[in-house]
Amino acid sequence: MQVSDELAAKALKPQESPPLAPLTSQHLAVIQKRRSWSRRIWVVLLVLLSGAGGTGYFLWKMAHPPLPVGISLGNGRIEADQIDIDTKLAGRVAELMADIGDMVGPGQVLARMDTSDLQQSLSKSEAQIRQARRAVDEAQANLNQQETQRKLAEQEMDRTRTLLKNGWATQETADQRQQQLDSATASFNAANARLLLLQHALEAAEHDAGFYRVQINDNTLTAPKPGRIQYRLANIGEVIPAGGKVFTMLDLSYVYMDIYLPTLEAGKVKVGADSRIVLDAYPDHPIPAKVSFVASQAQFTPKTVETKTERDKLMFRIRLRIDPERLAAHADAIRSGLPGVGYVRWDAAIKWPDNLQGKP
Helix, strand or coil, X not given: CHHHHHHHHHHHCCCCCCCCCCCCHHHHHHHHHHHHHHHHHHHHHHHHHHHHHHHHHHHHHHHCCCCCCCEEEEEEEEEEEEEEEECCCCEEEEEECCCCCCEECCCCEEEXXXXXXXXHHXXXXXXXXHHHHHHHHHHHHHHXXXXXXXXXXXXXXXXXXXXXXXXXXXXXXXXXXXXHXXXXXXXXXXXXXXXXXXXHHHHHHHHHHHHHHHHHHHCEEECCCCEEEEEECCCCCCEECCCCEEEEEEEEEEEEEEEEEEHHHHCXXXXXXXXXXXXXXXXXXXXXXXXXXEEEEEECCCCCCCCHHHXXXXXXXXXXXXXXXXXXXXXXXXXXXXXXXXXXXXXXXXXXXXXXXXXX
């Protein structure tokens, strides 16, 4: 047992590591050489990164030369006016002839509402028109007859006056002829009044029919301008109230970008000034435009300010509108909401840089 205890004690006793050999001059030279190579590698990497950064900056400066004084820029998005295609009268959607993304032209039928009730009312009004026309024709015939009788009574009265003057007719006969003339004149006037009454009734019936035709036409929804359908807000069979929206379309004849310029620059911009729009999606295709609006009040103003330093921080909205003829030629490429940069040339004597020259 004593031997086992001694063995266990030796096993538990920590082993002493052998002493390290002292570094020789050869080992120190290797370590210094490795450190020297490491420093050289880092220097080379820094030089390469600096060269790449300088080259990239040079290329960026070549692609984005500094703007000359007289041209300002601001960020914005391409926008187009939205037109709501909605109903004038309450009704049920019967047909839809367009969908989201479709290009539509002015006057193109987009949807039709159910007009069965209006068609029935129109048929009734047309039947009343036919009846009124027959009544007018009958009254016209009666008026012609009364006119003939009145002329005959006038002729008889004239002959009786001549005979009475020569003593060949009695006063009683003259009085009878006068009574007949008065009766024929009254009948003629009554027939004429009835004809006028029936003509007014015919006009009223025609107006009723015209009113129903207008309502039927109003239930045919058409595109007022060329554009693209952006939203479809109703389905066939839905009953929508008066003023209910069926489509929302983009007016492709009015496309613009709103940018914001500080006071010192916005104050020099005039309506009609030449401008350019460069979209992020098409950086190499500047789009010619014109300034169509300069805001009279500043945006982004937290409070009323009076000092010149604060006035210089005010931003004014400037609208750049693209020429409608150019829009018509590139209608398929127009996208609302695309971000980009708008450039305004408020000094007409300054030439546009080469990268902002307008292209057809």
